[in-house]
Amino acid sequence: MVQSSVMKQSLVFDQLSCRLQVEGLPDVSIGQSGAALGIITGWSLQWVGRPLLEGRREHLQALMQVVLPYARHLISGVRRDFSVAGEPVDIGPHHEGGHRLLLRSSQPDTPPLEMHLDDAELADLVRVLDLLRLDPRVQLPLEIPEPEPLGPRELLERIPLHRRLTAPLGGAAALAVSAALVLLLPPPAVPPAPTPPAPAPQAAPEAPRP
Amino acid sequence: MAKDTSEAASPDRPSRPLPRRGLERLDLMLLCMEALDLNGGEAMVWMSEQLGYGALFPNRVELWKRRCHNPLRRTCRRGEVPVDETDALIRILCVMADRLYPMLRSLLSSSEPEAVASERWALFQGRLGELVQERMNPRRSGVQKLLDPTDGAAQRLQLVQGLSLCAGHGGFERIKASLMDAVA
Numbered sequence: 001m002v003q004s005s006v007m008k009q010s011l012v013f014d015q016l017s018c019r020l021q022v023e024g025l026p027d028v029s030i031g032q033s034g035a036a037l038g039i040i041t042g043w044s045l046q047w048v049g050r051p052l053l054e055g056r057r058e059h060l061q062a063l064m065q066v067v068l069p070y071a072r073h074l075i076s077g078v079r080r081d082f083s084v085a086g087e088p089v090d091i092g093p094h095h096e097g098g099h100r101l102l103l104r105s106s107q108p109d110t111p112p113l114e115m116h117l118d119d120a121e122l123a124d125l126v127r128v129l130d131l132l133r134l135d136p137r138v139q140l141p142l143e144i145p146e147p148e149p150l151g152p153r154e155l156l157e158r159i160p161l162h163r164r165l166t167a168p169l170g171g172a173a174a175l176a177v178s179a180a181l182v183l184l185l186p187p188p189a190v191p192p193a194p195t196p197p198a199p200a201p202q203a204a205p206e207a208p209r210p
Numbered sequence: 211m212a213k214d215t216s217e218a219a220s221p222d223r224p225s226r227p228l229p230r231r232g233l234e235r236l237d238l239m240l241l242c243m244e245a246l247d248l249n250g251g252e253a254m255v256w257m258s259e260q261l262g263y264g265a266l267f268p269n270r271v272e273l274w275k276r277r278c279h280n281p282l283r284r285t286c287r288r289g290e291v292p293v294d295e296t297d298a299l300i301r302i303l304c305v306m307a308d309r310l311y312p313m314l315r316s317l318l319s320s321s322e323p324e325a326v327a328s329e330r331w332a333l334f335q336g337r338l339g340e341l342v343q344e345r346m347n348p349r350r351s352g353v354q355k356l357l358d359p360t361d362g363a364a365q366r367l368q369l370v371q372g373l374s375l376c377a378g379h380g381g382f383e384r385i386k387a388s389l390m391d392a393v394a
Contacts, residue, residue, distance in 0.1 A: 007309065016315065068384075075372040075388040120319035123374040127311075130380025146389035155391060 009037045011138070013131040015124035019046045020132060022060070029141070036139045045128075050115060054102065062087040064129050064144050070099075071126045072147045077158040098122075214366070227232040230281050232389035236272075236299060239385075241345070242369050243306045245338040246313050257305055259294060263298045282284035282353050283347045302388050307377035316372040335359070 007028075013020045020043065032186025040057040047053075068080040070091045071078065081092030090102040099122050101115040117125070133142055156164065228236065244250030252272070257280055258267045259350055267273040278287045291299075307314065316322060339357055346353040356362045376385035 016312075060362045071375045072384045072387060075384055076391050077368050078391075104336060118320035119321070119371055120315045123315060123318065123377075126375055127242050127380070130378055134380050148389050149390035149392065152392045153217065187307075 013128040015127050017048050017121045018129040019125045019138045035137050037137050038139050062089045076150050225293045231277045240354050241341050246310050256309045257302050257362045266298050282350050284347050304376055304381045307373045311377045317370050
């Protein structure tokens with residue numbers, strides 16, 4: 001859906017639980033015109049039953065930089081926190097299940113906003129962000145990391161730490177207990193060494209004659 | 211029309227065939243689509259024609275033969291599947307997931323009443339179980355785990371969640387990267 005007033009463009013992407021609205025202008029300095037959107041002047045993300053989120057282009061890009069890689073890792077079963085240093089958005093698994101989206105405001109004295117999303121709401125968010133980045137009218141570079149296959153080390157993260165450590169720690173404990181038991185065993189009785197035969201009495205040396 | 215990010219955006223990225231583990235997950239995800247849509251098998255063939263893959267999969271047997279590279283299948287085929295064929299299967303999966311997104315979403319939503327959600331999951335589990343028993347080798351531990359009502363729940367949830375996150379054009383690269391994961 002497009003709403004436009006003279007040069008101003010407004011793109012709206014809807015899903016069941018959220019609506020992303022992006023406003024901007026064509027960048028006429030590089031020859032854009034018409035329905036193109038080359039400069040983002042603002043955006044808003046509206047959730048059902050939640051506060052309205054608004055921000056500038058940097059905030060939108062920060063949101064995409066953490067949410068899309070997080071979704072890519074979830075497909076592989078890896079649930080871990082994602083954040084970009086210095087950026088105002090974090091996302092990660094919520095301890096009660098679902099996902100935790102943390103947004104830090106650039107306004108002073110404004111506490112960070114934490115949102116608890118379920119799997120369906122996260123999927124809706126990913127879809128609106130996909131719709132935005134793949135929309136041909138959006139003609140500005142959005143720096144989003146390309147999805148890459150995960151290595152064995154990253155895949156290990158999907159197994160909880162306690163389960164990963166159970167086997168090696170169990171093995172080490174079994175080895176330690178076995179070693180302790182072996183040390184507690186009494187040493188085998190050493191058979192008495194055969195006594196050497198007593199030497200024959202030697203004759204007393206004769207006294208030297210005067 | 212959406213921008214195509216699969217080939218145009220990353221022309222220099224080396225394309226290699228999917229590993230066996232990736233083929234296994236791809237086939238299981240397609241099986242989940244069939245469990246969600248009673249006419250999923252037919253829809254897959256129709257979708258293949260609509261997307262212009264008629265030359266790659268001229269009939270349902272050819273489509274089935276590619277899916278039989280899943281090592282969990284009863285009749286498993288050896289060898290690699292060419293990249294263009296796996297890409298076509300992934301794209302069919304993404305478009306089908308997009309089409310069935312409302313169903314995937316309703317399975318994942320926590321705002322649904324508990325009884326309704328349980329009933330939906332039970333229905334999905336039952337259909338998926340039937341398909342798995344029909345087509346997969348029951349002696350494989352992976353199949354036994356997937357069929358287990360409790361042990362397989364996490365895997366079924368992950369499959370559905372993966373499908374919801376790969377739905378649509380934007381999901382192609384995400385799911386492809388995931389299917390190319392190394393073996394842990």
